[in-house]
Amino acid sequence: xxxxxxxxxxxxxxxxxxxxxxxxxxxxxxxxxxxxxxxxxxxxxxxxxxxxxxxxxxxxxxxxxxxxxxxxxxxxxxxxxxxxxxxxxxxxxxxxxxxxxxxxxxxxxxxxxxxxxxxxxxxxxxxxxxxxxxxxxxxxxxxxxxxxxxxxxxxxxxxxxxxxxxxxxxxxxxxxxxxxxxxxxxxxxxxxxxxxxxxxxxxxxxxxxxxxxxxxxxxxxxxxxxxxxxxxxxxxxxxxxxxxxxxxxxxxxxxxxxxxxxxxxxxxxxxxxxxxxxxxxxxxxxxxxxxxxxxxxxxxxxxxxxxxxxxxxxxxxxxxxxxxxxxxxxxxxxxxxxxxxxxxxxxxxxxxxxxxxxxxxxxxxxxxxxxxxxxxxxxxxxxxxxxxxxxxxxxxxxxxxxxxxxxxxxxxxxxxxxxxxxxxxxxxxxxxxxxxxxxxx
Numbered sequence: 242x243x244x245x246x247x248x249x250x251x252x253x254x255x256x257x258x259x260x261x262x263x264x265x266x267x268x269x270x271x272x273x274x275x276x277x278x279x280x281x282x283x284x285x286x287x288x289x290x291x292x293x294x295x296x297x298x299x300x301x302x303x304x305x306x307x308x309x310x311x312x313x314x315x316x317x318x319x320x321x322x323x324x325x326x327x328x329x330x331x332x333x334x335x336x337x338x339x340x341x342x343x344x345x346x347x348x349x350x351x352x353x354x355x356x357x358x359x360x361x362x363x364x365x366x367x368x369x370x371x372x373x374x375x376x377x378x379x380x381x382x383x384x385x386x387x388x389x390x391x392x393x394x395x396x397x398x399x400x401x402x403x404x405x406x407x408x409x410x411x412x413x414x415x416x417x418x419x420x421x422x423x424x425x426x427x428x429x430x431x432x433x434x435x436x437x438x439x440x441x442x443x444x445x446x447x448x449x450x451x452x453x454x455x456x457x458x459x460x461x462x463x464x465x466x467x468x469x470x471x472x473x474x475x476x477x478x479x480x481x482x483x484x485x486x487x488x489x490x491x492x493x494x495x496x497x498x499x500x501x502x503x504x505x506x507x508x509x510x511x512x513x514x515x516x517x518x519x520x521x522x523x524x525x526x527x528x529x530x531x532x533x534x535x536x537x538x539x540x541x542x543x544x545x546x547x548x549x550x551x552x553x554x555x556x557x558x559x560x561x562x563x564x565x566x567x568x569x570x571x572x573x574x575x576x577x578x579x580x581x582x583x584x585x586x587x588x589x590x591x592x593x594x595x596x597x598x599x600x601x602x603x604x605x606x607x608x609x610x611x612x613x614x615x616x617x618x619x620x621x622x623x624x625x626x627x628x629x630x631x632x633x634x635x636x637x638x639x640x641x642x643x644x645x646x647x648x649x650x651x652x653x654x655x656x657x658x659x660x661x662x663x664x665x666x667x668x669x670x671x672x673x674x675x676x677x678x679x680x681x682x
């Protein structure tokens with residue numbers, strides 16, 4: 242009876258261990274559940290727990306970069322850190338007007354001139370701007386052509402005197418083929434090596450619904466360019482978005498808006514957001530992705546130059562830039578050697594989650610609301626880590642459970658053998674006592 246009782250105990254213990262194992266596996270699956278494009282709240286806690294708990298902040302901090310920023314009064318900063326070209330007009334306490342309505346076939350560009358700190362690797366840049374078609378060609382109800390926001394490795398086409406044909410040819414040769422006299426990238430050379438966010442306000446191709454945005458990366462000037470006439474369809478540069486990104490129509494009718502580019506070279510992450518008055522303080526995500534390569538950076542200086550351009554054709558529109566705000570992301574001690582470490586890579590993911598992980602209620606009938614739900618990069622960022630966490634947990638529990646079951650089995654075998662041995666000893670003891678009590682005949 243005692244042996245049967247012990248066997249029942251060990252069977253119960255084994256069942257309990259199997260239950261714990263299954264529970265841990267189910268918990269890992271719950272840790273990365275996604276519902277309607279949103280992560281389960283448990284997943285956020287699980288992600289935080291892998292790097293120190295939900296209450297811990299990231300060790301990466303924002304550091305303002307005043308040299309790559311622009312705000313009123315404009316003239317002082319413009320003279321020191323920026324270069325304007327085309328029809329750009331600087332209004333010291335108002336804006337930089339790149340193009341104006343009623344002035345067709347013009348362009349205006351603004352680009353950092355390389356003075357100061359332009360070595361930006363992990364950063365965010367916000368452009369506050371306005372596109373006003375209302376004062377354009379109202380008799381046909383159309384305007385154009387559009388706006389571009391660029392982060393480029395080259396700015397000499399704006400700084401050098403290229404009026405002579407010899408100087409132009411020499412620059413084209415030295416720059417690898419950049420077409421300095423071209424303005425097809427909404428004011429910039431169409432084959433400029435850069436990350437470009439193009440906001441198109443005129444449909445050159447039937448079927449295009451304006452305004453819309455596209456995201457491109459040109460790397461090699463001789464092979465990569467933006468094609469204006471096809472609304473980007475025949476562009477040879479790398480187009481990052483699969484489909485045209487629709488924008489609210491009000492953005493082209495005098496509504497003040499802001500566009501934000503977030504790029505972290507350390508983890509090859511790019512995110513582009515839009516903010517309009519209807520969204521208040523919330524940013525609406527237009528695009529986010531991990532890139533297969535870095536965006537262009539000057540090979541000699543390691544610099545990246547920030548700029549905005551506007552282009553008009555037969556139709557025109559007023560485009561104004563009010564401010565540019567640039568922040569860099571650095572390790573909290575500003576130790577740049579940490580930015581190539583594994584710790585920095587891990588902290589970069591946590592920083593994205595902490596800084597850009599707002600949750601917004603989904604209202605499918607409102608453009609700005611259903612698009613907001615996309616503005617949560619950490620949901621995608623955490624999937625890989627949570628899956629790895631689940632796999633590691635499973636691989637940990639399988640051998641551990643096997644070892645525990647083996648130990649319990651060996652203990653049970655030892656106990657059963659010991660019980661049988663004790664029973665034999667008791668039986669022998671009884672036999673000897675009986676034999677010793679028998680009298681000889």
